[in-house]
Amino acid sequence: MKLNTNQPSFSSYQRDNHFYDEIFSENNEVKEVYKTLLNLYSEHTVQDFARLNEKAKASFFNQGITFQVYGEHETKEKIFPFDLFPRIIDHKEWSHIERGVLQRSKALNHFLWDIYHDKKILRQGIVPLDLINSSANYLDQMQGLNPPGGIYNHISGTDLIKHSDGKYYVLEDNIRCPSGVSYVICNRTALKRALFGVFNHYQTHTVTDYAENLLEIMESVKPRGVDVPTCVVITPGIYNSAYYEHSYLAKAMGVELVEGRDLFVENDFVYMRTINGAQKVDVIYRRIDDVFMDPLEFRPDSTLGVPGLLAAYKLGNVCLVNAPGTGVADDKAIYTYMPQIIKYYLGEEPILNNVHTYHCNRPDELKYVLENIENLVIKPVDEAGGYGISIGNKLTKEEIEKVKTVIKENPRKYIAQPIMSLSVHATYIEDSQSFEPRHVDLRTFCLLGKDKSFVLKGGLTRVALKKGNLIVNSSQGGGSKDTWVLKK
Amino acid sequence: MALNYVIKYAATNVYENLVGEALWQFLIAPLNSGSQQIISSEFRNSLQIPVEKSINGYGFETFRIHPKKSFTSIDFEAEFHLIKDHINPFEKTNASNLEDEFSQLNSLNFKVEHATFLKSTALTKLPKWHEIDFIYSEEVSIFENMKNLNLWIFDGFSFKTDVTDVDTDLDIILEEKQGVCQDFTHLFCAIARSHNIPARYVSGYLHQGNGYFGDSQMHAWAEVFIPGCGWIGFDPTNNLIAAENHIKVAHGKDYSDCPPIKGIVYTSGTNQTTYSVEVNAQQNAQQ
Numbered sequence: 001m002k003l004n005t006n007q008p009s010f011s012s013y014q015r016d017n018h019f020y021d022e023i024f025s026e027n028n029e030v031k032e033v034y035k036t037l038l039n040l041y042s043e044h045t046v047q048d049f050a051r052l053n054e055k056a057k058a059s060f061f062n063q064g065i066t067f068q069v070y071g072e073h074e075t076k077e078k079i080f081p082f083d084l085f086p087r088i089i090d091h092k093e094w095s096h097i098e099r100g101v102l103q104r105s106k107a108l109n110h111f112l113w114d115i116y117h118d119k120k121i122l123r124q125g126i127v128p129l130d131l132i133n134s135s136a137n138y139l140d141q142m143q144g145l146n147p148p149g150g151i152y153n154h155i156s157g158t159d160l161i162k163h164s165d166g167k168y169y170v171l172e173d174n175i176r177c178p179s180g181v182s183y184v185i186c187n188r189t190a191l192k193r194a195l196f197g198v199f200n201h202y203q204t205h206t207v208t209d210y211a212e213n214l215l216e217i218m219e220s221v222k223p224r225g226v227d228v229p230t231c232v233v234i235t236p237g238i239y240n241s242a243y244y245e246h247s248y249l250a251k252a253m254g255v256e257l258v259e260g261r262d263l264f265v266e267n268d269f270v271y272m273r274t275i276n277g278a279q280k281v282d283v284i285y286r287r288i289d290d291v292f293m294d295p296l297e298f299r300p301d302s303t304l305g306v307p308g309l310l311a312a313y314k315l316g317n318v319c320l321v322n323a324p325g326t327g328v329a330d331d332k333a334i335y336t337y338m339p340q341i342i343k344y345y346l347g348e349e350p351i352l353n354n355v356h357t358y359h360c361n362r363p364d365e366l367k368y369v370l371e372n373i374e375n376l377v378i379k380p381v382d383e384a385g386g387y388g389i390s391i392g393n394k395l396t397k398e399e400i401e402k403v404k405t406v407i408k409e410n411p412r413k414y415i416a417q418p419i420m421s422l423s424v425h426a427t428y429i430e431d432s433q434s435f436e437p438r439h440v441d442l443r444t445f446c447l448l449g450k451d452k453s454f455v456l457k458g459g460l461t462r463v464a465l466k467k468g469n470l471i472v473n474s475s476q477g478g479g480s481k482d483t484w485v486l487k488k
Numbered sequence: 489m490a491l492n493y494v495i496k497y498a499a500t501n502v503y504e505n506l507v508g509e510a511l512w513q514f515l516i517a518p519l520n521s522g523s524q525q526i527i528s529s530e531f532r533n534s535l536q537i538p539v540e541k542s543i544n545g546y547g548f549e550t551f552r553i554h555p556k557k558s559f560t561s562i563d564f565e566a567e568f569h570l571i572k573d574h575i576n577p578f579e580k581t582n583a584s585n586l587e588d589e590f591s592q593l594n595s596l597n598f599k600v601e602h603a604t605f606l607k608s609t610a611l612t613k614l615p616k617w618h619e620i621d622f623i624y625s626e627e628v629s630i631f632e633n634m635k636n637l638n639l640w641i642f643d644g645f646s647f648k649t650d651v652t653d654v655d656t657d658l659d660i661i662l663e664e665k666q667g668v669c670q671d672f673t674h675l676f677c678a679i680a681r682s683h684n685i686p687a688r689y690v691s692g693y694l695h696q697g698n699g700y701f702g703d704s705q706m707h708a709w710a711e712v713f714i715p716g717c718g719w720i721g722f723d724p725t726n727n728l729i730a731a732e733n734h735i736k737v738a739h740g741k742d743y744s745d746c747p748p749i750k751g752i753v754y755t756s757g758t759n760q761t762t763y764s765v766e767v768n769a770q771q772n773a774q775q
Contacts (some may be wrong), residue, residue, distance in 0.1 A: 122600045129600055133607050140741065141545030229752045266554070267540050296513050296750055299543045307511050307550065307752055311542045 010042075010435050013426065019427055020164050020423040022087065033088045033486065036201045041085070045435050049084060053428055056082050062462040065186050067241045068084045071092065080183055081479030082190050084428045085435060087442075094485045097160065097168060097444065098455045100352030103342060104173055105156040105446045105453070108329050109300045110345035114153040116325065126344055127337050131381075135326030140291065141297065145314055149221040149450030155214070155285075157181075157460045160352070162423035164378060169353045169420060170338070171441065175322060175330045177287050179443050180460040181210055182245035185252075187482040188458070203487040205457035211252030211453040218253075218283045220449035221319045221362045229282035231255045232272060234263070236288050236304045246287050260288070265271060265308030270318045283319045334383045335480070348384040355420055360411035369407065369416040372398050376382050376416040378407065393419060422470055425481070427463050439464045442483065457485040490573050491732050493518075495693055496766040497566040498624040499749070504757030507559045512751040514551040515544055515691065518568050519736045527569040534563040546745060549740035554679070575731040577720055590626050592715040602686035604714055605677075611742040612678040612689075615659035624683050630714045634722055635729070637679055642670050642727035654743055669708040669725040670743050676710040676724045677742065686713035688739045690721060691746040695733040695767045704724065705765050706748050709734060735767070 015024050023034045030038050044052075060066070060079040067080055089097070109271060114121050115132055122129045128286060132138055157178025159171040188207050192199060214383045222229035236258050245276035249258035257465065263272055263281060271278040286293065292302040328334070334341075337358040347361040350395045358365040358376070375391045380388040390403050407414050424437035440463045445456040461481040462472035472478040497516050520526040531539050531551045540552040555562070592598050598605060614620070624633055624641045648666040658678055661671045673689055680687035687710050694707035709723035709730055721730025728734075740746040753759070 119600050119603075122603075123597050125596055129596065129603060133603055139545075143604070173761070220708055264554075268542050296511075300750065308513075308542065310545055311550075313547070314543065314547070 003352050010038075010426070011439065012359065013435055016437060018164065018436070019421050020162050020166050022162070022423050022425040022440070033090050037086070037088065037198060040195075040198050040201065049428060050430075050433055052084055053430065056084065056190050056194050059190060060186070063186075065182070065244055067244070074359065076159060081137075081268065081465060082187055083330060083463055083479050083481045084191070084194060085426050086191060086484050087425055087440065087481040088484045088486065091488050094457065096351065097442075098457070099104050100159045100168070100170075100350075101156070101160075101444045101446045102453055102455055103348065103351050104158055104170065104338065105153060105175075105348065107338070107342040107345050108153050108156065108163070108173060108175060109151060109448055111334075111341050112323070112326060112329050113150060114345070114368055118142065121341070121344055126340055127334070131337075132328060135328045135333075137290070137325065137331065139328075141310060141314070142238070142323070142325040146316075147221070147323045148223055148316070148319040151221055151448050151450065152326050153329070154221065154321045154323075154448055156448070158352075158446065159446050160444065161420060162442075164421045164423075167353055167374045169355050170335075171355070171420075172332075172335060173330050173338075174443075177242075178323070178443070179242040179245055179266075179287075179454065180443050182248040183480055184445070184456065184458055184460050185210065185248070187460075187480060190469045191482040202484060204484040205487060207456060208429040209441070210445065210456050212250060213456075214249065214285070215253040215255070217447045217449035217454065218285060218321055220317075220452050221321065222282050223316055223319055223380045226282045230272075230279060230283050231283040231285065232235045232258050232263075233285045234258050234260065234288060234306075236292070241289070242287065249285070260302075260304045260306050263309075265306060265312050268312045268315050268317050270306065270312050277345065279283065281318060285321045292328065293320075293324065325353070332379065333415075357419045358416040360407055360414040360416065366407070366411050370404055373403060373416075377418060377419055378403055378414055378416050380413050382414055387405050391419065398449060422464075425461070425463065427465070427479075427481070436467070438467070438480070439472065458470035458483045490571050490765070491695075491769045491771060493570050493572055493695070493735060495566075495568045495570070495735065496768075497568075497763070498765075499564045499761065499763045500561065501560040501563075501759060501761050502740070502754075503755050503759045504560075505755055506560055507555075507755040510556075510751065510753040511554045512552065512564075512749060513542070513544070514553075514564070514566070514749050515548060515552065515738050515746055516748050517549050517737065518570050518693070519548070520570075522730070522736075523573040523575055523667055524735065525571045525573075527571065529566070529568050531547065531564070531566045532540050533565070534561075538690055544572065544738070544746070546738070546740060546769065547730065548746070570735070572732050572735060577729045577731060586629060587624070589630055590671050593630075598715070599682070599684070603676040604680050605686040605688045605713070606683060606684065607741065608678065609742045609744075611655065611657070611674050611744060613658060614678045614682060615657075615662065618659060618662045618681075620679065622679060624774045626680075627718075630685060630712075631717070631720070633683075634712055634714075634720070637676060638722045638724045638727050638729075641675055641724035645672060645675075647725060653771055667738055669723075672724040673708040674742055676722060680710070680712050687711065688719075689742045689746065690730075690734075690736055691743075691748065692734060692738075692741045693765060693767050694723075694726075695735070695769050697769065698735070705763055706737070707734070708743070711739060 066077045121127050153175040155175040160168045163169050184207050218231045233250040247257055270281045272281050284439050288304050291298045293305045295302045296307045298309040313320050338354050339350045358369050360366045376392045378390040422439040425440045426435040427438040429436045441462050443460040447454040461483045463479050464472045537555050539554050542550050542552050646666045652667045652671050661667045677687040690709050690711050711719045711721045713719050738746040
């Protein structure tokens with residue numbers, strides 16, 4: 001099927017050859033997996049889509065599936081815009097992704113065990129000691145501690161993009177409190193509500209089995225001597241931007257949603273206050289950052305945590321999911337060593353590509369960086385939040401010279417990466433009332449437990465709704481799509 | 489000759505208004521290891537609240553008190569009996585070869601092994617702009633260097649209470665040249681670490697028989713790791729090498745890892761806290 005520009009909903013779809021298009025191939029042919037869907041969608045009129053879009057929005061709002069945008073003057077409750085056009089990943093492509101994210105999660109778990117125990121990878125100089133020493137997320141208190149089941153990153157959220165070469169690349173691994181899984185499930189529900197019929201034409205894996213798998217993972221890492229563990233989800237409270245997700249997960253798992261003040265520690269065991277008295281708690285899915293977890297051990301002014309929690313954990317009486325101190329392994333600097341980390345612990349080649357990184361402290365790589373700045377992104381290794389990043393193709397000649405001088409002065413401080421371009425996907429745009437290409441990424445969700453693992457067959461496809469925008473974050477006006485993983 | 493110690497710790501907290509909820513954690517019990525042998529340990533409070541024993545993040549023993557009814561004042565009293573062995577820190581320090589000693593400090597394995605106590609922390613960060621005229625020399629042993637550092641701090645800085653706080657930065661200490669044992673210990677650790685020598689902050693008690701500065705509260709000193717010798721304590725406040733007069737409670741990267749008391753108290757209005765520490769020793773005739 002050729003791209004038919006007379007179809008109302010695709011009338012202004014303009015393919016940009018600089019980017020990988022998920023739906024249309026280079027000669028404007030619709031890709032195989034999308035053919036049926038596009039045919040089905042072309043039966044609807046412009047008005048149909050406008051109406052369905054409004055309905056979907058209202059449904060999210062009415063269910064309270066919202067997040068907060070912190071503004072200068074007021075905090076606004078917004079919905080995370082949901083797009084009517086799903087992303088489809090075929091069976092073969094998915095199995096590659098699934099093996100890849102599982103491999104990364106396992107390698108990161110080995111890495112965390114090592115840097116909190118024997119530190120072999122540091123002693124052998126494979127990962128520089130300085131990276132660990134300078135990380136604020138490395139917790140000395142975790143040294144020598146054996147978490148139940150040997151698991152640190154029970155829940156990992158790996159972010160992928162598809163580059164213009166048509167290959168997936170990992171942007172980052174999130175192993176503190178990755179969020180977004182509730183949107184995956186809500187998006188599926190919303191699309192089913194809006195366009196139920198389309199699901200009859202595809203065999204799509206379910207995404208609603210996430211909660212039961214999460215519960216199984218949590219139960220698998222119960223403390224020693226516990227028969228049937230009591231699990232809870234702890235949230236910072238209703239003002240947290242991901243509160244909806246915390247409440248969703250607790251409800252879907254059938255466990256209590258608690259705040260710090262609902263728990264207390266006595267004789268190094270953790271209890272939950274209930275109307276029937278104190279109940280011992282064995283496994284805690286915590287959606288509170290490390291430093292707020294226990295005011296006796298970390299920030300003393302934290303009212304979100306539970307005093308004495310870390311000691312109870314250290315003594316093996318409760319399991320924390322994810323373990324404290326995982327943040328050391330998901331920062332930018334460690335990311336660049338992921339291929340080596342995978343090889344070191346698993347003896348395997350990485351299945352998913354890392355974005356290639358040039359370390360300016362290595363003379364030959366420095367030479368390449370200095371000669372090719374216009375094609376690279378230059379990042380300082382030790383700064384967070386996007387500070388100090390230079391994007392080569394956006395710099396003037398003068399600025400390029402300036403960046404070169406700065407790198408030469410302190411090459412150790414800089415890394416460089418090729419400029420990656422996110423693939424585009426047809427997305428419903430309200431203003432033009434039609435589908436237009438917009439940049440997308442993909443967050444995957446991987447669970448690790450004792451002798452058990454699970455990768456959610458689906459994920460959160462985030463889409464940058466602003467034309468030309470590469471930032472898909474919800475706080476920056478991003479939306480999301482239902483993501484289908486096909487059974488065959 | 490071993491010493492028999494009796495250590496008494498007392499604290500009184502008085503609140504203007506009723507306290508609805510509170511929780512305290514004390515890190516004050518002498519360590520039961522190495523040269524210290526605990527005979528008995530007791531901890532009481534005026535509200536007769538059962539005392540829980542737990543550990544802090546680094547595994548040192550703590551006492552916790554969690555009153556379940558309201559109050560406006562509470563007294564704590566602890567009493568520890570222990571035997572402290574005689575220590576001669578010079579015994580193990582003269583054997584090693586200088587070159588070996590210094591080259592060990594620079595090996596990656598050593599740096600990984602001791603990473604925790606080589607990192608600088610907020611309280612042990614040396615200001616870049618401040619020149620430190622302490623002379624570190626590879627002509628003499630690490631032990632000699634640390635003795636010199638002890639003396640450099642003791643001579644150059646004066647002991648003065650109430651001019652610094654538990655979280656005073658080193659640039660202020662270096663500028664004002666005064667402070668208390670915490671500050672001098674932080675400075676000692678910072679300079680030792682800047683020369684790749686692992687150094688840790690020690691919280692404990694000082695037997696003040698000879699008029700040493702100990703502030704009749706808890707004391708602080710530093711321990712450094714010397715290859716071939718192990719951890720050796722230096723007390724820059726008194727220009728001493730820690731021996732049988734120094735009774736260790738806990739160690740950490742800096743003060744914030746081992747404050748004697750941590751409390752979470754929900755109340756309005758003002759409060760007043762007073763402490764006292766008493767350390768009494770007698771020669772142990774039986775040994």
